[in-house]
């Protein structure tokens with residue numbers, strides 16, 4: 001009876017989630033102004049499921065910023081999908097702690113499979129592919145966790161008293177945070193403004209900084225290149241940076257959290273040129289691969305670079321000769337993290353995923369075109385993927401005015417940012433297969449505010 005009751009409740013919950021998804025196009029993207037508060041009393045006796053479901057529907061859904069809303073254009077998307085939700089559900093249901101292959105044999109199978117499938121989709125070099133070289137891939141929780149793991153191993157590998165790390169000043173702060181946590185000085189190499197208004201890392205400045213540091217007794221242990229920076233989507237020259245890392249015998253990490261997925265498109269595979277030089281390559285399947293947070297894939301060319309440093313054993317755990325993912329990551333436990341991606345790849349197929357990525361790009365293209373057609377506006381950095389940064393020409397005042405009005409508007413979630421002191425509107429197509437009419441609507445809102453401010 002209990003099983004049946006829980007099953008019915010869960011089915012009801014799934015219906016409710018489905019209705020929530022359907023409701024998104026008719027509600028505001030931002031939370032309602034007067035939230036219905038969550039019940040605060042500690043439940044001493046079980047609360048009836050219907051009552052909990054009611055709280056979810058009246059307090060949880062409406063009080064959230066709706067990341068899946070068609071008018072969500074802030075941050076990078078956390079694209080989820082039913083297949084991903086199904087995968088998470090199975091993982092929760094298995095309730096396995098997949099620290100070793102013997103603790104959860106299926107986890108190792110799934111990780112190997114999805115890492116190789118995705119590696120094949122991205123056309124990664126054989127060294128990263130299980131069974132073809134010394135390496136493989138693993139699903140981590142986040143890009144931050146991936147870079148922390150990589151940098152920790154780089155530090156342990158070099159075992160020097162004076163380590164130093166490098167990345168561009170456009171890189172995500174998770175790289176700076178990893179260095180901070182590990183007590184490694186990190187040099188932020190200025191990006192070089194290119195013809196597209198992007199700021200890729202300047203390799204000449206990197207070499208110069210390395211020379212200066214070496215003279216002062218530092219040892220370069222970690223260099224990070226980025227494909228698709230968070231602010232403007234800049235792409236670093238991986239080939240040149242990779243060669244510098246190789247010369248310095250330094251770990252070369254690639255952070256492609258947002259943009260890496262686009263290399264699945266043959267027309268954009270070139271963004272990963274140079275990946276063969278990477279020690280570790282990371283991209284988030286939570287952002288553009290329909291897996292929802294958390295799901296971040298990292299490949300390593302030689303897995304011993306992780307296991308040499310992260311392996312710890314205990315008497316109650318048998319040592320094994322097979323892969324034990326506790327030795328590839330900092331925490332001991334993990335769930336069957338590859339399941340959402342396993343479900344997504346099967347249910348969308350490579351073609352479905354490519355279609356999703358191209359839709360996202362189309363939304364960016366349309367916004368770029370609309371901006372280009374309005375003589376008062378300028379693009380701050382040329383679009384490579386979906387992300388478009390644009391501003392009102394001239395001083396920051398009008399752009400700031402538009403950004404402020406956008407912040408007050410409940411119907412749209414679109415944020416401002418700054419690049420080189422210049423304010424801009426950072427348009428990032430949302431996670432729903434972007435409906436182009438919503439892109440037009442977003443542009444009309446911006447234009448309306450600009451009209452208001454200039455008339």
Ligand code: PLP
Nearest residue numbers: 142143144172174229230257258
């Ligand atoms: N790197 C880049 C380029 C990002 O844009 C982000 C987040 O948006 C991250 C890293 C950090 O991602 P995570 O939240 O998975 O740690």
